[in-house]
Amino acid sequence: MLFLWPIKTPSLLFIYSWLFPVEATPASCVPKSGTLLALATCLDTFTIPPGYYDEDSYHDAQPTEDERRAWTLAVTSLLSVDGSCSSSAVPQALEDSYSIQKFTPSGSKSSYCVLLETSLDCDGYPRGWGHVIVPETRAQVSRSIHVSAPHPKFDLGTVEQATAIFEMTGAKSLLLAGRTRPAFHEPSTCITTASKPYYRTDPAHSPTEPFFDAFVAIYEWQQQYGGCPSSSCAFIQMHGKGSKTCANDQVFLSTGLKDNPWYTSPADYPIKRLKKNLEEVFQGWTISLPSDSKCTLTASGNVGGRFINQVPRSHVCSTPTTPDQVKGEFIHIEQAIESRRSNVYRQWAQAVKRTFETTCARDMDLHPTTLLCVERDVAEDARAWPWVEKLTGGRLQRIIQGHLRS
Structure with a gap:
């Protein structure tokens, strides 16, 4: 009989893990990550690499019709959380693969709810x-903006950047793709080009990908719960380009339209405000729209x-966007x-916060410095x-006010 009582706890855990190894999964990222950024980085290590699938393995990895409905329902349910994950x-239908x-x-003091694979x-x-x-509570949400990163690994840094913007702006949701776009080296039959093909696992160009x-689901949830007013809402998708592509532009913004009078109309669209605010925080950079750049990444x-x-969803492969829509x-x-x-995350967050008004929950209000929703008395x-806030970041102010109220 093996007598283990005198052995210290860490040794017991080591022996247990050696005898009964626990396989790392995306779910294992939760207990070992100290920050939201670290969590996203850990999840990205499980991204399906290029060329991983063949026809059979891709078919096996794809959701069945029941699973696809369940996946949509899970996302919708997650968005409605307010108080407890x-x-x-x-x-x-998803219990064996997601939680x-x-x-x-x-x-x-704030927590997040994460839909991830197990x-x-x-x-x-x-x-x-x-x-x-x-966010786990409605009170944590400052803006009805939804951030996504569809091209992990290839658009380097966008997973982390999207996560930082989501967290620092008080956004409503963050969506991260789980496959590299060439995970299956089969050309997409949806969106085709004469030169370089898109792949079936490219979620920006394939509506059969679960990312889509x-x-x-995120878009339809937002439409059901408040709509998407131009002043406070948008769906922001982060991409990265190579150094030789659109080389004159540090940042190129588009809304799915090529160069069109839509961009120069007097209407106050979010993309125009974002361009202006990015130019203010990134002075010396070229921030462009299709109306003032020859870049074709529209x-x-x-x-x-x-x-x-x-x-219409059934026509996204065949019907391009028109300006009137x-x-x-x-x-x-x-x-x-x-x-x-990472050294420009704060500037990005500042520009996004200035672009969109807050949608604070009840008993919450806009903080004049952080531009986030906080408790009304704060x-x-x-x-x-304001002078105390500037000098101490609000710490001394709360101590004094707490003393005066006691």
Whole structure:
């Protein structure tokens, strides 16, 4: 008999893990990540690599019709969480492959609900449908904006950048793709080009990818719960371009239209405000729209953009966006590598916060400095004591006010 009582706990855990190994899955990222950024980075390590699928393995990884409906339902349910991640559960059809878990960054009072995969295939990869993250409470949401990163690994840094913008702006949702776009080296039959083909696993150009289902579910949820007013709402998709592509532009913004008078009309669309605010925080950079650049990365074939721009879901492969349909809800962002680095996350967040008004929950109000929704008394104190707020970041102010009220 092996007597283990005198052995210290870490040794016991080591022996247990050696005898009963626990395989890492995307779900294992939750307990070992200290920040939301670290969580996204960890999830990205499970992204399906290029050329991983053949016809059979791709078919096996794709959702069945029942699973696709369940996936959509899981995303929709997640978006409605307000108070506890446990209030939302994945449908039975997904119980073997997905779960909703609570994630609390180290030292934070705020938590997030994460829809992520819990199983792997025999080669150590999940099915690759992607992951969705939302704040656990409505009070955490400052703006009705939805951020996504459809091209992990290839558009380097966009997973982390999208996560940072989501967290720092108080956005409603974050959608991360789970496959590289050439995970299956089979050309897409949806959006085709004369030169370089799109792949069937490119979620920006293939409506059969689960990423697209989640994208549609997020859009339809937003339409049901408040709509998408131009002042406070948008669906922002982060992309990255090579150094030789559109080389004159550090950031190129489009809404799914090529060069068109829509961009120069007097209408106050979010993309125009974002361009202005980006120019203010990135002085010296070239921030362009299709109306003032020769860049061709206009997202005119982006199936998510087409859907948001009022093209029926069944026609996103065949019908391009027309200007009369565009409300400005979709913002497609192509960027040079310097725009995706961590040292400019704060500038990006500042520009986005200035672009969109807040949609604070009840008993919450806009903080004049952070431009995020906070408890109303905190916001009132910040407005009443601006010099204290500036000197101490609000810490001394709250101590004094707490003492005066006691």
